[in-house]
Amino acid sequence: MNLQRWADAESGTTAHTAAEEHLPPPASHNAQTPKFVREYADYYKTPRGYHPRSVNSNTGWSRTTPLAFINMPLLQRAGELKAPALIVHGEKAHSRYFSEDAFKSLGSQNKELFLVKDASHVDLYDRQSGKIPFDKFEQFFRINLK
Template sequence: MVDPLPQDAPWFVKDYHAYYKTPRGYHPRSGNSTDGRNVTGCASFLNMPLNAFIEEIEIPVLLVHGEKAHSLSYSKEAYSHLKGDNKELLIIPGAVHTDLYDNLAVIPFDQIDAFYRKSFD
């Protein structure tokens, strides 16, 4: 995470900065909070298309995403590949990516609970 934050940084970088570079989300061992690097990170996924085997998923899937998250297209793409009627894409109005980390006012706990009760009871 870039620090200091440039004035012309994209809005989603500003969102990440407001989380990872403040007491809200800072952790001294986080690669996003510090200049450190996570040795066991997600580099192995770089050679694998993330949706390569998504059509094989048979269990219920709930994708929760903020309406204003820059990565919303990833969940929409994943959802489009899921088979069956045991899937749901829950888009949280007005929420950005980092809101769903810790903003208890926007995390839809009731809807998440209802999905899992319907799917696994």
């Protein structure tokens, strides 16, 4: 990745992954395609979530995007957060452990990890699944925003 970053600097352009490499379109899926990849594609590669400027719908990430995650661990300073925190995640999301790790790392004493029953990762992107817990958000904001 560092060599790519150097090449990008010299050329004045940014190399991106191919859209198909980053997130294969639904028509290319088969029995071996992981469920979460199918769910993402069913969102980003269809009218439901497609946007012409979305990295997940089109050109993919830059080839050096992961460097930001390597150089600065995402939860490195989470313990400094003292404000009320609500983390909402799908109970059946492949990425659930991210939220569980974040919750454990938070320094706030007023924190909650709310798992939405039977929800996947993308079920919480829009109202199509009917699983977004708007009532939970309202309750959290009414109590904690003063």
